Amino acid sequence: MCEANVFVIDTEPSEANPGELFLEAVDEIVPEGENLWRLTSIFGEQKTIIGRIHSMHLVDHRILFQRAAT
Amino acid sequence: MCEANVFVIDTEPSEANPGELFLEAVDEIVPEGENLWRLTSIFGEQKTIIGRIHSMHLVDHRILFQRAAT
Numbered sequence: 111m112c113e114a115n116v117f118v119i120d121t122e123p124s125e126a127n128p129g130e131l132f133l134e135a136v137d138e139i140v141p142e143g144e145n146l147w148r149l150t151s152i153f154g155e156q157k158t159i160i161g162r163i164h165s166m167h168l169v170d171h172r173i174l175f176q177r178a179a180t
Numbered sequence: 181m182c183e184a185n186v187f188v189i190d191t192e193p194s195e196a197n198p199g200e201l202f203l204e205a206v207d208e209i210v211p212e213g214e215n216l217w218r219l220t221s222i223f224g225e226q227k228t229i230i231g232r233i234h235s236m237h238l239v240d241h242r243i244l245f246q247r248a249a250t
Contacts, residue, residue: 111239112238112239128193136238139233139234141232163209168184168207168209169181
């Protein structure tokens, strides 16, 4: 299966701080508004995140979001 | 491998018009500015697209962008 793990970070990622796991095994990602994204895992778990996509590496199953500054 | 095919559409997608293939076997997606995205396939092919992410269905290997209105 080709789901991805979604990580989140508050600042620019670095080797020492690559981001923390936000939701595993994500199948679906849909924007729901300005900087608001709904994630759904293959198990049906849903979470929303406020931020922007920093990078996606699909072969590595890795998607990184950067949280919006508040 | 868990790359995805990227499709693009100008309007809201429908069953009759689900979008046209823009780049196959995409590994990496990185935003490069406001509504500008750089896509890199597993073969090293790069293309940029101006628009927003409409939806991602990773298990189906399908990512849909909606082109920005000009």
